[in-house]
Amino acid sequence: MRRMTARPANAHQAKLLRLLRDGGPNSRAQLGDQIDLSRSKLAVEVDRLLETGLVVADGLAASRGGRRSHNIRLNPGLRFLGVDIGATSVDVAVTNAELEILGHLNQPLDVREGPVAVFEQVLSMAAKLRASGLAEGYDGAGIGVPGPVRFPEGVPVAPPIMPGWDGFPVREALSQELGCPVMVDNDVNLMAMGEQHAGVARSVGDFLCVKIGTGIGCGIVAGGDVHRGVTGSAGDIGHIQAVPDGRPCACGNRGCLEAHFSGAALARDAVEAAQQGLSDELASRLAANGTLTAVDVAAAAAAGDATALDLIREGGNRVGQVIAGLVSFFNPGLVVIGGGVTGLGHNLLAAIRTQVYRQSLPLATGNLPIVLGELGPTAGVIGAARLISDHLFSPA
Amino acid sequence: MRRMTARPANAHQAKLLRLLRDGGPNSRAQLGDQIDLSRSKLAVEVDRLLETGLVVADGLAASRGGRRSHNIRLNPGLRFLGVDIGATSVDVAVTNAELEILGHLNQPLDVREGPVAVFEQVLSMAAKLRASGLAEGYDGAGIGVPGPVRFPEGVPVAPPIMPGWDGFPVREALSQELGCPVMVDNDVNLMAMGEQHAGVARSVGDFLCVKIGTGIGCGIVAGGDVHRGVTGSAGDIGHIQAVPDGRPCACGNRGCLEAHFSGAALARDAVEAAQQGLSDELASRLAANGTLTAVDVAAAAAAGDATALDLIREGGNRVGQVIAGLVSFFNPGLVVIGGGVTGLGHNLLAAIRTQVYRQSLPLATGNLPIVLGELGPTAGVIGAARLISDHLFSPA
DNA sequence: GGGCTTTGTCCTGTGAGTGGAGAAAGTTGA
DNA sequence: TCAACTTTCTCCACTCACAGGACAAAGCCC
Numbered sequence: 018m019r020r021m022t023a024r025p026a027n028a029h030q031a032k033l034l035r036l037l038r039d040g041g042p043n044s045r046a047q048l049g050d051q052i053d054l055s056r057s058k059l060a061v062e063v064d065r066l067l068e069t070g071l072v073v074a075d076g077l078a079a080s081r082g083g084r085r086s087h088n089i090r091l092n093p094g095l096r097f098l099g100v101d102i103g104a105t106s107v108d109v110a111v112t113n114a115e116l117e118i119l120g121h122l123n124q125p126l127d128v129r130e131g132p133v134a135v136f137e138q139v140l141s142m143a144a145k146l147r148a149s150g151l152a153e154g155y156d157g158a159g160i161g162v163p164g165p166v167r168f169p170e171g172v173p174v175a176p177p178i179m180p181g182w183d184g185f186p187v188r189e190a191l192s193q194e195l196g197c198p199v200m201v202d203n204d205v206n207l208m209a210m211g212e213q214h215a216g217v218a219r220s221v222g223d224f225l226c227v228k229i230g231t232g233i234g235c236g237i238v239a240g241g242d243v244h245r246g247v248t249g250s251a252g253d254i255g256h257i258q259a260v261p262d263g264r265p266c267a268c269g270n271r272g273c274l275e276a277h278f279s280g281a282a283l284a285r286d287a288v289e290a291a292q293q294g295l296s297d298e299l300a301s302r303l304a305a306n307g308t309l310t311a312v313d314v315a316a317a318a319a320a321g322d323a324t325a326l327d328l329i330r331e332g333g334n335r336v337g338q339v340i341a342g343l344v345s346f347f348n349p350g351l352v353v354i355g356g357g358v359t360g361l362g363h364n365l366l367a368a369i370r371t372q373v374y375r376q377s378l379p380l381a382t383g384n385l386p387i388v389l390g391e392l393g394p395t396a397g398v399i400g401a402a403r404l405i406s407d408h409l410f411s412p413a
Numbered sequence: 414m415r416r417m418t419a420r421p422a423n424a425h426q427a428k429l430l431r432l433l434r435d436g437g438p439n440s441r442a443q444l445g446d447q448i449d450l451s452r453s454k455l456a457v458e459v460d461r462l463l464e465t466g467l468v469v470a471d472g473l474a475a476s477r478g479g480r481r482s483h484n485i486r487l488n489p490g491l492r493f494l495g496v497d498i499g500a501t502s503v504d505v506a507v508t509n510a511e512l513e514i515l516g517h518l519n520q521p522l523d524v525r526e527g528p529v530a531v532f533e534q535v536l537s538m539a540a541k542l543r544a545s546g547l548a549e550g551y552d553g554a555g556i557g558v559p560g561p562v563r564f565p566e567g568v569p570v571a572p573p574i575m576p577g578w579d580g581f582p583v584r585e586a587l588s589q590e591l592g593c594p595v596m597v598d599n600d601v602n603l604m605a606m607g608e609q610h611a612g613v614a615r616s617v618g619d620f621l622c623v624k625i626g627t628g629i630g631c632g633i634v635a636g637g638d639v640h641r642g643v644t645g646s647a648g649d650i651g652h653i654q655a656v657p658d659g660r661p662c663a664c665g666n667r668g669c670l671e672a673h674f675s676g677a678a679l680a681r682d683a684v685e686a687a688q689q690g691l692s693d694e695l696a697s698r699l700a701a702n703g704t705l706t707a708v709d710v711a712a713a714a715a716a717g718d719a720t721a722l723d724l725i726r727e728g729g730n731r732v733g734q735v736i737a738g739l740v741s742f743f744n745p746g747l748v749v750i751g752g753g754v755t756g757l758g759h760n761l762l763a764a765i766r767t768q769v770y771r772q773s774l775p776l777a778t779g780n781l782p783i784v785l786g787e788l789g790p791t792a793g794v795i796g797a798a799r800l801i802s803d804h805l806f807s808p809a
Numbered sequence: 810g811g812g813c814t815t816t817g818t819c820c821t822g823t824g825a826g827t828g829g830a831g832a833a834a835g836t837t838g839a
Numbered sequence: 840t841c842a843a844c845t846t847t848c849t850c851c852a853c854t855c856a857c858a859g860g861a862c863a864a865a866g867c868c869c
Contacts, residue, residue, distance in 0.1 A: 046816060055858045060817070083815025084865040165776055175776045223643050235742065239635050246744020247619050250776045257738040258772055261657065270772060339738075342653040346631065346739055348642020376654055376666060380561055380571045380646045442847060451827050456848070473834095479846025480834040814867070825856075836845075 020154045020197060023069035024413035029054060029062045034410040037072060037091045038115055039214075044078055044086030063089060071095075091115060096151070097405055098158035098195065100139055101204055101397030104128050104178055104231040107135070109142040110398035111151045116214060116406060118395060120151040128163060131181040132190075140194055155197045157409050159401030160187060161204035163232070165250040171201035174249060177268065178232065200404045204228070205252055206243045207400030208390070209236025212353050214403045216391035221351045225343060226390070227254075228356035229336065231280045235343070254343070255279065259335045274339050278332035280311045280357050286328055287314050296324035315360040329361050333368025340369060340387075341376035348381050355390030362389070416550045416593060419465035420809035425450060425458045430806040433468060433487045434511055435610075440474055440482030459485060467491075487511060492547075493801055494554035494591065496535055497600055497793030500524050500574055500627040503531070505538040506794035507547045512610060512802060514791060516547040524559060527577040528586070536590055551593045553805050555797030556583060557600035559628070561646040567597035570645060573664065574628065596800045600624070600793055601648055602639045604786070605632025607796030608749050612787035617747045621739060622786070623650075624752035625732065627676045631739070650739070651675065655731045670735050674728035676707050676753050682724055683710050692720035711756040725757050729764025736765060736783075737772035744777050751786030758785070 025031040029052070036051050037043060043051075049059050066072045073092050077085040091114035099118075101108040103126070110121040122142045128135060146152060164176025171188025173179070192199040209226035212218040218226070218238070226236035235252040237244040245251050255275035256268050263272025264282075276282060287309040291299040298317040303309050317325035340352060352373070354366060370387050377385075390396055421427040425448070432447050433439060439447075445455050462468045469488050473481040487510035495514075497504040499522070506517040518538045524531060542548060560572025567584025569575070588595040605622035608614040614622070614634070622632035631648040633640040641647050651671035652664050659668025660678075672678060683705040687695040694713040699705050713721035736748060748769070750762060766783050773781075786792055 044816075056817075057819080057859080058857050061857090080866050081815070082867055083813085084817075084867095086816060177774075223640075237742075239640050240638070242636070244619075244635050244743070246777070247746040248744060248776050248779070250774060251742065251744035253741050253744070253774055253777065254738075256772075256774055257741050258734065268774070338654065342650075342735070342738060343742055345649050345653050346633075346647065346742070347640070348644060348647035348649070350643040376652075378573075378646060378649055378652055378664070380644050381642070381649065383644070440847075452848075453828075453850080454826050457826090476835050477846070478836060479844085480848075482847060810869105812868090814865100816863100816865080818861105818863075820861085821859095823856105823858085825854100827852105827854080829851090829853105831848105831850085833848075834846085837843085839840100839842090 020156050023071050025071070025410060026065065027062075027412055029058075030066055031411050033062060033066060034071065034091065035407075037089065038406060038410065041115060042078075042088045042090035045089060046086055048089065094153070095156050096154065097402040098143055098146075098152075098155045098197075099398030099401035100143075100158065101161040101207060101401060102126070102128060102135060102139070102163060103204065103397075104163050107139060107142070108394060108398050109139060109146065110395070110402070111146045111155075112399070112402040114156075114406065116399055116402045118398065120146045120149060121395065121398065122146060123394065128179045129181065131179075132185040132187065136191065136194070143195070155195055157197050157405035158191060158195055158199045159207065159404035160191060160199060160201045161207040161397050161401050162187065162201065163204050165248065165253065166201055166203050166245075167249050168202060168245050171199065173201075198405065198409060200408050202243075202401075202404055203234070203236075203245075203249065203252070204397055205234035205236045206245065207236075207404060208355055208396045209238055209243060209353070209400065210403045211392055211396035211398070211400030212355070212390050213238060213400075215399055216396060217353055217388050218351055223347070224349045224351035224353060225340070225347060226353040226355060227336070227340060229279060229354065229358040230356040233275050233279050233336070233356075237347070239347075254339060257339050257342075259339055274335060278335045283311050283314055283328060283332060283358065284309050287317075287325070290324050290328065296322050298322040299325060311358045312360055315362070318361070318364055326364060329364045330368045333361075333365045334372055336365075337369035337372025338376065341373045344373055344377045344381050344385065349385070352385065352387045353390050354387065355393075355396060359389050359393065416552050419467050421467070421806060422461065423458075423808055425454075426462055427807050429458060429462060430467065430487065431803075433485065434802060434806065437511060438474075438484045438486035441485060442482055444485065490549070491552050492550065493798040494539055494542075494548075494551045494593075495794030495797035496539075496554065497557040497603060497790075497797060498522070498524060498531060498535070498559060499600065499793075500559050503535060503538070504790060504794050505535060505542065506791070506798070507542045507551075508795070508798040510552075510802065512795055512798045514794065516542045516545060517791065517794065518542060519790065524575045525577065527575075528581040528583065532587065532590070539591070551591055553593050553801035554587060554591055554595045555603065555800035556587060556595060556597045557603040557793050557797050558583065558597065559600050559630075561644065561649065562597050562599050562641075563645050564598060564641050567595065569597075594801065594805060596804050598639075598797075598800055599630070599632075599641075599645065599648070601630035601632045602641065603632075603796030603800060604751055604792045605634055605639060605749070605796065606799045607788055607792035607794070608751070608786050609634060609796075610799045611795055612792060613749055613784050614747055619743070620745045620747035620749060621736075621743060622749040622751060623732070623736060625675060625750065625754040626752040629671050629675050629732070629752075633743070635743075650735060653735050653738075655735055670731060674731045679710055679724060679728060679754065680704070680706050683713075683721070686720050686724065692718055694718040695721060707754045708756055711758070714757070714760055722760060725760045726764045729757075729761045730768055732761075733765035733768025734772065737769045740769055740773040740777050740781065745781070748781065748783045749786050750783065751789075751792060 095114035099110045107126045173182040205228045222241045233255040235254045256273040259274040260272040264276040266273035266276035291303040302313045491510035495506045503522045569578040601624045629651040652669040655670040656668040660672040662669035662672035687699040698709045
């Protein structure tokens with residue numbers, strides 16, 4: 018199948034494509050209700066989109082009391098590739114143009130092996146999805162990487178946990194390999210876009226999305242748009258000082274949030290606690306697996322282990338304290354907590370909420386929901402698909 | 414003189430008005446270079462603006478090697494009122510449509526006396542400026558208040574230091590009294606807009622403007638626009654925790670930034686130091702005036718007083734620590750320090766810089782200027798004039 | 810089958826906008 | 840002093856975007 022080459026010719030067409038993406042199939046009349054155009058002009062633009070093949074008319078909808086309408090929908094053959102590269106694993110998914118996930122793969126990975134090795138793996142996963150009949154090719158791809166990105170060029174810059182990626186032309190290289198347009202962004206920003214598109218942040222214009230995984234980051238959405246900062250490092254809250262003269266951090270400072278709470282820090286603290294004999298539960302798990310992760314702590318807490326609960330609660334307090342400051346500063350309408358440690362669930366959430374509601378101003382917290390992300394591990398890939406579709410569904 | 418009633422009829426006219434505001438008088442040809450319109454269409458829109466009286470053609474400019482051009486400029490009779498209400502004083506200024514200050518008054522004031530008393534004073538100051546021949550009337554007014562504002566309605570909400578103002582319809586009331594359109598915003602946001610329009614932040618799209626006066630606030634500009642947050646309290650950083658279990662704060666928590674450093678906190682600490690005999694310089698000033706302010710501390714530091722220097726340095730460290738976190742989070746292209754304590758000057762700035770450059774990520778600080786505001790006490794009133802002109806110079 | 814509703818198309822009028830021709834008004838150099 | 844050139848501004852004809860009404864098509868309900 019020849020892949021999508023057409024792009025919307027003007028802002029109206031772009032808006033129509035986004036309406037069809039976000040609202041699914043629609044009749045011309047329904048589209049007319051959502052766009053500020055006369056029926057005649059709308060019909061002209063829809064016809065032009067039909068000519069390009071970006072949208073198709075398939076069949077008639079049920080009558081709503083009068084003449085039946087034609088169903089207008091995005092070309093069902095369009096395929097987007099969403100890639101979410103984490104520090105220790107990668108998610109690759111295929112979506113249709115409505116950003117529904119048709120197939121999803123997850124594999125372990127060490128991002129420090131560098132871009133060449135990682136993309137070899139990603140491309141083979143993309144090929145596997147294609148081979149399984151889900152796609153004949155890709156019309157666009159969104160890529161999330163765990164570090165700052167110079168967004169217009171799609172190039173990682175000075176990423177702390179993946180030094181070998183500095184300056185690697187991800188966008189250009191993948192665009193060549195995949196033969197389709199590619200956009201690259203920070204993984205946390207993509208998670209925020211995912212929750213905004215299909216998760217808890219639907220219809221919220223200003224919100225924060227805190228991702229707690231191996232590290233900690235924060236997606237910032239202001240006025241409906243992701244705020245990336247002047248060098249693409251906005252939301253990098255892992256190295257905000259949480260504890261004066263606290264634990265030493267890999268960055269060279271002391272007391273960074275990430276040094277006190279993150280997937281990695283939690284695992285480290287759990288091992289320490291087990292070795293010090295503070296928790297039989299954790300100790301037996303350590304003995305069984307040789308190591309501990311956030312999942313073990315969550316399980317121990319669920320089993321009523323007091324030490325595990327304390328670790329979660331203290332971590333939540335640290336994160337909550339930092340988030341409280343960000344809430345005062347940014348005054349968001351919603352705070353979403355996501356990432357690998359969401360398995361810690363409501364114990365973590367409760368600690369965060371306590372800190373934020375106690376420390377931030379009442380005006381900022383009065384009507385502020387603090388919730389867990391809805392999409393879990395699919396937030397990133399949906400956000401990635403959304404990123405490339407936003408790009409392709411805008412005037413050329 | 415009849416005041417301005419016309420508004421730009423479309424986006425082109427609005428853009429032309431802003432070009433003339435920001436760039437001063439221009440010929441049609443020069444305007445054509447800055448706007449994406451054909452010469453013929455441009456001429457039509459300029460003619461329409463001339464008909465409305467918003468702009469005038471006065472005389473011919475010098476030749477640039479060919480036919481001399483007509484000077485097109487904003488109506489020189491237009492007058493904006495800029496009002497910056499602080500906790501303890503108020504600034505009122507008159508500007509022309511190019512936002513140049515034609516006259517400026519400053520008077521002491523206690524904002525806690527409530528809106529009625531304050532506006533009586535403001536209106537009499539506006540009348541005084543009018544009586545001195547600077548204005549025959551006002552075409553619009555911008556008002557800054559030291560607290561959160563529900564921006565669309567122009568109403569203060571739950572302002573901590575001016576409880577009597579909660580819900581007072583500032584915009585509506587002043588619009589009635591002055592007989593012209595009025596816009597209301599937080600004073601810190603206006604300071605940011607002032608520095609953006611005519612100060613150090615010209616041509617910077619993402620920056621933070623930290624105002625340290627009686628309290629501490631932060632104007633946030635993202636993508637060229639002020640970020641106000643969902644309840645208008647964005648930038649309220651005075652109650653971010655700077656010192657765990659630190660000094661008690663009026664808000665009920667402990668260790669808030671404002672409790673450790675602000676104009677008020679600095680004066681309090683200086684009095685304490687003087688009374689404890691730590692500084693002869695401060696003690697003698699206390700004896701002379703019965704009280705101390707930031708100005709005294711600045712003077713003592715300039716005279717080489719070690720205690721005063723320590724107070725400034727320690728305060729700078731506190732603010733710097735908080736700003737460091739905000740820089741990591743927001744990744745701005747510039748940080749502006751302003752407000753009453755700018756008299757503390759480079760001692761303060763040095764302490765702030767040290768903290769930010771030490772604690773924030775290199776990628777975020779690599780090319781980050783941290784500078785004092787350029788406009789001093791006029792930033793607020795210029796920002797206020799800019800606020801109302803942005804409103805009036807947009808399509809009706 | 811008649812009246813009503815909904816959907817979609819066709820057609821015409823209006824106004825936005827472009828681009829070129831050319832007039833107006835100046836400078837420069839022989 | 841005049842010709843050649845430059846810059847500014849106006850005028851005009853043509854194109855295209857768009858609205859809005861008339862109307863045809865296709866359904867419903869009674």
